[in-house]
Amino acid sequence: MTEITGSTPTPSDQAPASVPEWEQRFRAPRVSLPDWAEDAPDRALFISNATGTYELYAWDRATGEQRQVTDRPxxxxxxxxxxxxxxxxxxxDTDGDEFGVWMRRPFHAGGDGEPGAPVDEPATPGLGPAYSAGLAIGRDGTAVVGRSTDEDGTTIHVVRPGAEPVEIYRHRESAGVGDLSHDGTLIALEHTEHGDAMHSALRVVRPDGTTVAELDDTEGGTKELGLTVLGFAPVAGDTRLLVGHQRRGRWEPMIWDPTTGEETDLxxxxxxxxVAEWYPDASALLVVHAFEARSDLWRxxxxxxxxxxxxxxxxxSVSGATARPDGTVEYLWSSAAQPPVIRSTSGAVVLDPPGAKAPASVPVDDVWVDGPGGRVHALVQRPAAPAEGPFPTVFEIHGGPTWHDSDAFASGPAAWVDHGYAVVRVNYRGSTGYGRAWTDALKxxxxxxxxxxxAAVxxxxxxxxxxxxxxxxxxxxxWGGYLTLLGLGTQPDTWALGLAAVPVxxxxxxxxxxxxDLKAMDRTLLGGTPEEVPERFEASSPLTYVDAVRAPVYISAGVNDPRCPIRQVENYVDRLKKRDAVHExxxxxxxxxxxxxxxxxKQVRLELDFARRHLSPEPGTTGA
Structure with a gap:
């Protein structure tokens, strides 16, 4: 057993000469799709790793000036x-614990350490630290702030400039801020007061918290239909709300006017x-359509x-898209083989970060396998020719669980392919993108x-x-780390090695x-608390099967993780230690x-090294 301390390396710690392609993919500068101000569309905000850490950047599109807004370790x-x-x-927040407060800085402010740089100020004075449950900012400076704490559950406050925050919502179950109307008179909330954290209902309220209208597809005895807020119409005097629903077994948009109750099926x-968003003049919708691990755009x-x-x-795959006031569409696109790029329907590259570009990888092949609950879709990457199988193979399992792997660029799987491994990614039951019944099946x-x-794949x-x-x-x-540990214990004769990052x-x-919020999700998935349904928690917990694990196990964990907290990881590791199981x-x-x-x-390098040392070599060779 090896205990490794988390000392983050710096670029100077790396060998300078020939950096392998898998590391180049991680280091290549990346940018997110820029988000622009509704009333000042030349002002934008994006995320970049240009300094080696993902931070927020302000971009004045009129002048081309970019400046780093945040700078935290x-x-x-x-x-x-x-x-x-x-x-x-x-x-x-504090070192990634997701528990914090909103801060504010002027758009044109200088960075920390620059002459005359202003000090960031609290954006919501009077509200203490909490987990974020959504944010909407109005044109008059009013903000609607969602907060979640263990003591209070979810609370939502209206914060006006110079005034004390006013609480307009409180409930033990999870909820969040959806959107604020153009004129600031309507607030759309998502809530799960019915107790099903996978399927939200909607409530539109006034800034004083009084209810305008409710939309709840869980009524009538079913909790299998969810709703989500996609956004109010972005023009003055228009009270229509774009809503996502699952009434036909998959996510689709519709238009609901909470002031009249009128619903418009689309x-x-x-x-x-x-899913969809409004064009800036509300004349049309920009539609992102996800189907069988790929996505495309429609008007x-x-x-x-x-x-x-x-x-x-x-x-x-289109990972994000936005319609601009001039009618063009900007979108973030990639494939498994080609690195991400932000393009416009005008033909231009919207935002091209300086520096070396990420090397390409290999494309994915689609595989459909008959499973116990229906056909299972998997994405497969093979080492580049002329290599031939069978290969050492990594089953890279996605998190969520309500998520899915897609034909999009990912540096982690590409690193394994570079080292001679095949990579298989499985969109198991619980994944999104294959209909509501597939997502809900894991309960x-x-x-x-x-x-x-x-197992079928x-x-x-x-x-x-x-x-x-x-x-x-x-x-x-x-969740992929959770399934890794659970699989090693319930299928001990199948797997030669396990690599679990930030797992349950x-x-x-x-x-x-x-x-x-995650407690609410677990109550939904398992049907109650550990005290109410102990047998379900026991059957689904990797700790139950830890003594059956035979394969070497590598585990990485963040000590400030609020989603998969460190104490429960230590409990599992202690059980491995007691029987001298091979693990790091x-x-x-x-x-x-x-x-x-x-x-x-560093984390990928440690995983690659663990596999090199513990995976059985191919016959006739000295290592994998």
């Missing part, structure tokens, strides 16, 4: 612009999940009665259902000749220590993952 990614573009709000007619005019019009993008047999689907991988059955690696982060390891302790543990000073590039590289 463990990075910053949560931020927002005021509608007038005069201020940047950013969330100030039969867009695309087969996958559909749809609700009043025209016609079919949506395709917005041309390359094959792959009550949490973890075990997902592993059944992974694993069997295909071996029989097809892709995967070497003696060199199968189960790996993942967050002891489900009961994790429940008691995690942030309040790496603890680092951050939360649920790291925003520091060199820290991410």
């Amino acid at each position: 463990n990075g910053t990614t949560d931020g927002a612009l005021t509608p007038d573009g005069e201020s940047v709000w950013w969330f100030d 039969a867009i007619g695309l087969p996958g999940d559909v 749809y005019e609700p009043g025209a009665g016609g079919a949506p019009a395709r917005v041309k993008t390359p094959a792959g 009550h047999r949490v973890g075990l259902i997902e592993l059944e689907d992974i 694993r069997e295909w991988a071996v029989k097809s000749g892709l995967a070497d059955p003696e060199r199968l690696v189960l790996a993942g982060g967050s 390891a002891d489900y009961v302790t994790a429940y008691h220590d995690e942030m309040e 543990v790496y603890r680092y000073d951050a939360g649920h993952g790291s925003l520091v590039v060199e820290e991410r590289i």
Whole structure:
């Protein structure tokens, strides 16, 4: 057993000569899709890793000037612009623990240490630290702030300039701020007062907290239909709210006017999940359509009665898109083989970070496998030719669980491919993008259902000749890390190695220590608390099966993680220690993952090295 201390390396610690391509992919400068101020569209906010840590940047598109807004040791990614573009709000937590307060800085302020640089000021005076439950900022400076704490559950406050915050909502179950209308008179909230954290209901209230209207698809005895806020119409006098619903078994948009109760169904007619946002003049919707691990863009005019019009993008995945006031669309695109780029329908590259570009990787192949709950979709990457299988194979399991792997660029899987591994990513039951029934299927047999689907794909991988059955690696982060530990214990004869990052390891302790919103999700998934349904928590907890684990195990964990807290990881590790099981543990000073590039590289390097030392070599060789 090895204990590794989390000392983050710096670029100067690395060998200077030939940096391998897998490290270049992590170090290549990245930018997020810029978010622009509604009333000042030339002012934008984006995230970049240009300094080696993911931070917020302000961009004046009229002048081209860019300036770094935040500069913290463990990075910053949560931020927002005021509608007038005069201020940047950013969330100030402690070393990734997600528990903090909103701060504010002028858009054109200098960075820390620059002459005359202003001191950041609290954006919501009178509100103490909490987990964020949404934010909406109005044109008159009013803010609607969602907060979550273990003591109070979810509270929502209206904060006006120079006045004390006013609480307008409180409930023990999870809730959040959806949006604020253009004129600031209506607030859309998402809530789960009915007790199903996977399927929200909507309430529109006035700034004093009085209710205007309710929209609840869980009424009538079912809790299987959810709603989500997509945004108020962005023009004066328009009270229409764009809403996502699941009434036809997948996510689709509709328009609801809470002041009249009128609902407008939008039969867009695309087969996958559909989300949308308004064009700036509210004349049309920009639709992002996700289907079978890929996504594309469409323009749809609700009043025209016609079919949506395709917005041309390359094959792959659109990770974000926005319609600009001039009618163009900007979007963040990538594929498994090609690194991300932000393009415009005008043909221009919108924001091109300086520095070396990330090397390309290999494309994915689609595989469909018959599983116990239906056909399972998996994405497969093979080492570049002329290599032939069977390969040592990493089953890289996504987190969430309500998420899905897609044909998008990912530096982690590409690193394994560079080292001669095949990589298989499985969109198991619980994943999004394959309909509501597929996402909801994991309830009550949490973890075990997902592993059944992974097992079906694993069997295909071996029989097809892709995967070497003696060199199968189960790996993942967050929920993927949880499934890794659970799989190593429930399928001990299958896996040769396990790599679990920020995992749930002891489900009961994790429940008691995690942030309040995740407690609500666990009650939904498992049907109650550990005290109410102890048998379900026991059946779904990796700790229950830890003594059956045979494969070497590598675990990494953030000591400030509020989602998969460190104490429950230590409980699992202690059980491994007691029987001298082969394992290594790496603890680092951050939360649920790291925003520091060199820290991410270090963690992948440790995983690669652990696999090199503990995975059985191919016959006739000295190592994998």
